[in-house]
Amino acid sequence: MGNVTIKLLAERLNVSTATISKALCDSHEISEQTKQKVLELARELNYIPNAYASSLRRNRSQTIAVLIPEVADSFFSLALNGIEEVALQRGYHTLIYMTHEKLEREKAILKELSGGRVDGVIMSVTAETDSFEHIHNFSRQLPVVFFDRVCPDLNTAKITTNDFECGYLATKHLIEAGCRKIVLLAVSNSLSIMSERSMGFNKAIKDFDLNENDCRIVYCGEDAVYNYQLIKELMQGTNRPDGILATVEKLTTEIYLACNHLSINIPRQVKVVCFSNQASAVILNPSLTTITQPAFEMGKTAATALLKALKNNSLVLAEESMVIPSALNIRSSTSVAVQTY
Amino acid sequence: MGNVTIKLLAERLNVSTATISKALCDSHEISEQTKQKVLELARELNYIPNAYASSLRRNRSQTIAVLIPEVADSFFSLALNGIEEVALQRGYHTLIYMTHEKLEREKAILKELSGGRVDGVIMSVTAETDSFEHIHNFSRQLPVVFFDRVCPDLNTAKITTNDFECGYLATKHLIEAGCRKIVLLAVSNSLSIMSERSMGFNKAIKDFDLNENDCRIVYCGEDAVYNYQLIKELMQGTNRPDGILATVEKLTTEIYLACNHLSINIPRQVKVVCFSNQASAVILNPSLTTITQPAFEMGKTAATALLKALKNNSLVLAEESMVIPSALNIRSSTSVAVQTY
DNA sequence: AAAATTTACGTAAACGATTAAGTTAACTGT
């Protein structure tokens, strides 16, 4: 559609395309006069640089990719928000890919991206990701920053939260609230965050001398109905827990529904803590005690680290790793005295 | 870093780059033998096409952009999910931009995108968008599909839900539950969805002969604290409403908190309906009556419409417009008999 | 068997921007 290019500007002003190009990026080789003229004409004709021509030539796409398991989760939504904010502000574009917890998707996406479509990647691995060769290979070509769910044996920036401590703290909180039979609900045994949280959980169980047979880890799945059944069975079993520590936000609904259906009172009969960033935690009945992760901050930090590396043309940026602490928000779902709100 | 390109493949096989290129896209001009050889070598050397070279040459980026106000909202999250699903499946990439309800951002992003970075755009306008010239101009260059918040006077595909009816239905439901003083909480007076919902609201008020002075529209803002105060004042005012219809999900928290703080019982003293896709609606206290929009479906439909247009090189695709109905989920926040769950 | 067509390639010019290297002309210092 006869787009206005650098060539057209050059013809109109009787200069070379080189001059236009340099004028547009404010090169010192160009006089102020010509710069003015170029800028003016560019504005007049509404010149917009062709991103692909530029990317091809400079081998820089000004684009980053974000790989997350899903977006229908407050944590990832907020993190994406943080990432996009920093990226846009620095003139970068953000490609979004959802792996839906499928390792195959992760592999396929990374492979395609290594063609040069992006300058770098920010990712949180899938729950299935138990081998890391594909990520290793990829990271030799392009900078990768991990957030939350990291790839352990890779020497790059990892933006995480204090999962171990939170696992410990949440468990300790449950114990101090009187729980003796605590179940940790997990979703994967390969995820870094899961093992961290579990280790914190286990340590608390030991430190406080709880019966290790009463305190176990139960693995949930991706399907809400399945999880609902699982939790119901758990709560109907012979050794019913009096404390639940859920490691993913989406289990909240299933826990509340299951307990409600079985007429098990939270927090009287079972106390609940959830790793969750849901705004609605505060208006649940009872309001939910949560570990809230600094999702937005983590996203911003990850993006900042990546863009810094891009600026410096460096691949490895392990020193940019950061642990941003989460917060334990104590609410009614773990209160000792019975109350509704 | 010495990437493997078509040129390299050509040298290795002693053919021209044209042959490689054609072989890779399975052209009939190339013999099966050579195709095999090319494919094999490509796999062996892990050839990945350079997206930008291809985009530049073909003037096609295989990329779409999604402009949404925010992602920390169940509706937009789910819609994005649907869009990305369709896009990925068809080999398209998805750029995400959040406007944060700022018209200026919307303008700036669209301007940059018109440089050719994407083949088309799927968007939901900001709450500030009250003039549409920038969108008009843009849509002359690239295909645009709207979802949810549409640009009224533009002849293109619009994927919406039955906002008018839902406004009517929700209001009717409140009236039938006994409400006589209903307030609609809005966030903008320019948004298509808001006017649709308000019109439905107003029609129901008229149809059922409610006092129009007792039933009004109150405009909320972007700030949660401000909204909380606003709702508290509303509930403390002389003419306290006995029914609230909230048009955006995020107001739920403020409504519940305000009522809780003022010890106003939902649903006994005030009944609440919310346009919301939050999964937690069902576990709130009381569980929340919602209008849930078919967010994921809308996203998928919007993406499908756009990709269809891209295939046909068409700009206008008004005939792809679609209205996918929302559902009214009646729960305890509007029940006549008092109950907690 | 000559002409026409098809098959299977190769040549080279794009796409639009960037940039190393070259070219003037003007200016600087001694």
Add this chain to the structure above:
DNA sequence: ACAGTTAACTTAATCGTTTACGTAAATTTT
């Protein structure tokens, strides 16, 4: 005044693919 420098450009190659067009051999047609 003359070598050396600087300012302000231009030329042309380049990024990696795609594709219109050219071509030679093989095949088919008549």
